[in-house]
Amino acid sequence: MNELQFLTWVRGPGLDIAVGIFLLGTVWRLFEIYTLGRGKDLAAPRRAAGASGLHTVFRRSLPPPGMLKRSPVSYIGGYIFHIGLAVIVFLGAPHIMLIANLTGLSWPGLPAQIIGLATVMTMAAMLAMLVDRINKPAKRFLSTFEDWFTWAVTFLPVLTGWMAVQHLLLPYTTMLALHILSVEILLIVLPFTKLFHVFTLFGSRWYNGSANARKGVPV
Amino acid sequence: MQGPLIDTLARQGVSRRTFLKYCATLASMMALPPAAGLAMAEAMAAARRPSVIWLPFQECTGCTESITRSHSPTLEGMIFDMISLDYQETLMAAAGHQAEEALHAAMKANHGKYLLIVDGSIPLGQDGAYSCIGGRSNLEILKEAAQGAAAIIAVGTCAAYGGIPKARPNPTGAVSVSDIVKDKPIVNIPGCPPVPVVMTGVLAHYLTFGSLPDLDDKGRPRAFFGETIHDRCYRRPFYDQGKFAKTFDDKGARRGWCLFELGCKGPVTHNACATAKWNGGTSWPVESGHGCLGCSEPDFWDAGDFYKALSMPAHPPTSVVAAPVAGATAGAAAGFANRAKKNAARKARQPITVADLEK
Amino acid sequence: MTLDVIPIHVVPRHAGAALPGEPGLSGNAPPLLRELAEQVRHLLETGEPSAIDLSALPLTPADLDWLREKLGSGEIAVTLQANGESTLDETACAGVWWVTHRNEQGAVASQFIEVAFVPELVKAHPADVAIGRERLEFMVSENH
CATH class of the missing domain: 1.20.5 (Single alpha-helices involved in coiled-coils or other helix-helix interfaces)
Incomplete structure (x- = not known):
């Protein structure tokens, strides 16, 4: 298989497989989670839940008092790489083109230089967080294979995409194919690992917030 | 095989400056430093004419058209004075048994020394019955001719990689020259058709240095196929600035912006079109407003939609x-x-x- | 049918009016001036000629016009008739030559900027000079 055949495969059959597994896994897991239901709380609520669910969705994105000082790398790095990923995926011109190609929706993107800067910052933040995870004994102790693995599958698309654009190391054809392949691996892995938080994040925050309010701790 | 080339040329009224000028252009095409033109001229002037046998197989004659019609009488035409083309079905006056005799005579007289040029793929289906010359299958002819060849030049994407006959579902079971011949040096000059000066360039290299040029991993001379169309494209700066034509008749297209989004395969295609150009340097596909199809790459016909950007899915995901x-x-x-x-x-x-x- | 029916109109470009950043200009031409300055310095220090192969660079026609305009024209313009016309024109910067090789149909086959005291192609080759001498001697002997 030469590099053009490789690229043709990842653009065609490879993408089919990855998108298929991603959609199958995502719909499956969402279905299963929501049909699971929640046990009835037989105790009388301390108070009405009010808007605690909604508030929690946002408040959990802010560091609790004192925590920013205790683990600055987790918080600052976390912000940078999450926002960076969103900027790259949703405001990078080639990605908007991809979305337009698949759905017909499109919007203006950011100049390539700004996307390049966001990419470098995202990678730097992710690397800093990896080093932090290795250096901090508690973090290292809590880390399982899944943590290292999901870090890698998130990092690789960013790295290969940047290298393809900058024409580094390998010819553009190969690098672009590797970039698409790494995204496909991410798509396949996403529904079955902790990366599924992309979908469950807000639902679970809402649930926790409103449950806490019922128990008398509104936010 | 007579005296030095420069004497042959002089007899034909080709002056030394004409020859120097030709070499300078050739060196430029081969992406050699400008000074190499002089060195080439000196070496080539002293070279002798090699015998060349040209075998056409499962092909459309487009490659022969490209090379002979390039812009004769021409600089490129000059190179044909430098070789002794002993067999070329389409161009030779002889036909039938006479032609076959000429082929065998040339093969015998120059055994082990002649250059073999092949255009077209070789069909293996139905015992090769899809393409025969004088009742013999292409496979049989190629094997016989390859035996006495010093080197083989596979001209065109069909001979180099199977080309369009090999496109799915490949009804004739077409294969490339290198799929069959394993024990001879093979130079691939792909393209559909190939750029004329690339072929003359390879011949010039053989004349100049007595060896075949440096090849890449797909058997192509690096001098012409070392860089992508995209790297040498005059529209490249627009790609870097993110200026793309979105349709073939929008503002961007009129201003000559990059054709990547219209499916240009320039970034993955190695060829010399951007520098050598076509029709005697008049223009080339991208200059005329159409993206590159990637015709010098293996299996280009099956590499997805010609009009879809390379980074896009080949088709909407079916799943x-x-x-x-x-x-x-x-x-x-x-x-x-x-x-x-x-x-x-x-x-x-x-x-x-x-x-x-x-x- | 007249040409006006076709909705494409040629917009004339003012020669020399273009600046980098304007349509048609890629911005790749100005750095060549720096390279030329370096090559001229090299010529003066070592006497070695050098050249820039213009057809190998991603330059638009507007870039070439801009460069040609910038370099200006000098005192010498050599025309060579050899399988099509070639022009070797000195630019306003002495030692910098704009060399264009054309084929018999008049299309540009290759284009260089040469940095040399005299371009190699202009000099007569000793072998050719020897032939010329033979010819002269033959004429002299004939007249005796």
């Missing part, structure tokens, strides 16, 4: 309908299983009363 349905089914099934489990757990539960607690 988008089936996969969510399958996921929903699996999810619902899992939901039912979970529910059954919960019900079973509820049934098995032993209620605890206040009395139990006070025990």
